[in-house]
Amino acid sequence: MSDTVKMKxxxxxxxxxxxxxxxxxxxxxxxxxxFAEVVDxxxxxxxxxxxxxxxxxxxxxxxxxxxx
Numbered sequence: 001m002s003d004t005v006k007m008k009x010x011x012x013x014x015x016x017x018x019x020x021x022x023x024x025x026x027x028x029x030x031x032x033x034x035f036a037e038v039v040d041x042x043x044x045x046x047x048x049x050x051x052x053x054x055x056x057x058x059x060x061x062x063x064x065x066x067x068x
Contacts, residue, residue, distance in 0.1 A: 005029050007036035 004023040009016055013035065016022065021039060024032055 006039040007032055008039050009036045011035050 007024050
């Protein structure tokens with residue numbers, strides 16, 4: 001397992017602009033919350049999308065009222 005995590009900046013930090021990626025120590029990620037987002041692998045992102053398509057939360061059939 002890696003000791004660093006790649007994060008994409010959402011705010012300016014020094015000479016780095018939003019959208020730049022930085023390597024952050026794994027135990028420091030919580031300090032970057034709100035200032036940067038963790039960069040996910042594309043495979044994990046695609047897997048989440050396909051899982052959402054296979055298990056939709058809303059269907060085309062209307063839901064019945066509870067207790068009726």
